[in-house]
Amino acid sequence: MQRxxxxxxxxxxxxxxxxxxxxxxxxxxxxxxxAHGVLPGIALAFVWGLDLRLGAMVSALAMVGGVGLVNRRARLPEDAGIGLLFVGMLALGVIIVSRQRSYSGELSSFLFGDILGVTRGDLVVQGLVALGVLAAVVGGFRAFLALSFNADTAAVLGLHPRASHLAMLGLVAVAVVASFQAVGTLLVFGLLVAPPATASLLVRRVPAMMLVGVLVGVASVYVGLVVSYHHGTAAEATVAFTSVSTFFVVLAGREAVVAARRGAATSAAPG
Incomplete structure (x- = not known):
């Protein structure tokens, strides 16, 4: 449980x-x-006896490259390429895993993770990746911030928006790969989006969003593991569900505060 x-x-x-x-x-x-597209690489790495993280990273990079290729060559919107590769990569991963005898067990492990089976070596890798991502986010902060608001402005400032976009996609891939073994390829999406989304309800500045997102995520992990331990639920799913539930709790609380303030302002208005 500590690991x-x-x-x-x-x-x-x-x-x-x-x-x-x-x-x-x-x-x-x-x-x-x-989060879904890494499955073929994980499955092949498992079949060939390689490091699962290596297979996941190769698969993620292939998907990022494929999205760019479809966008450039087929002249389709980026979300069309994403949708095509999303379904195709997930289906290919399931096909590869289905050829193994322990099909259902291995697929479940890949999709939903095994946070209680994390080793010390896994923790070392996760720690190094976390430091690397922190360094990349700090180093690319200005370019990422400009790109988030206006790509043309980023280009005028000489911040190379296309390269920044590819770097951001690479960081997303690294985050997914580094975390899939703990919470699985499906549930990692809960940690990727829910804590920052919750933070966006509370603060506006980007550094503050990152800090609050980390705090919300850590609280979700702790509560999820405690609930899982005492009630015998799946640890990974409980953590992800807690993370997503926190967003809706904070949203409901914020709306209640806004409604109370409006009511007080209406009552205090003359006439």
Whole structure:
């Protein structure tokens, strides 16, 4: 449980730093697609006896390149390429896994993770990735911020919006790959989007969103693991559900405060 908590915290740090940009730029679809798109690489790495993270990264990079290729060559909107590769990569992954004898068990492990089976070596890798993502986010902050509001302005400022976009996609891929073993390829999307989205309800500045997102995510991991331990539920799903539920709780609380303030202002108005 201690290793699971630490793995969850490291996953939250990585996903919240990157997920803040995902939420600000409206890139949730590509985040979801990458979370599914790593499955073929994971499945092949498993079959060939390779490191699963290596297979996931190759698959993620192939998907990022494929989205760009479809967008340039087929002259289709980016979301069309994302949708095509989303379904295709997920289907290919399931096909590869289905040829194994322990089909249902292995597929479940890939999709939903095994946070209680995290090793010390996994924690070391997660920690190094978290530090690398932090350095990349700090180093590319100005370019990412300009790109989030206006690509043309970013180009005028010499911040290379296309390269910044590809770098951001790469960071999303790294965040997904670094976290899938803890919470699975499906549930990692909950940590990538929910904590930053919750933070966006509370603060406006990007650095504050990242900090609040990490704090919300850490709290979700802790509560989810405690609930899972005492009630015998799936740890990974409980963590993801807690993270998403927190968003709606904060949203409801904010709306209640706004409604109360409006009521007070109406009551205080003359006549």
């Amino acid at each position: 699971a908590l630490l793995a969850g915290v490291l996953a939250v740090v990585t996903t919240s730093l990157v997920g803040t940009w995902v939420v600000i730029r409206g890139m949730t679809f590509i985040g979801d697609a990458l």
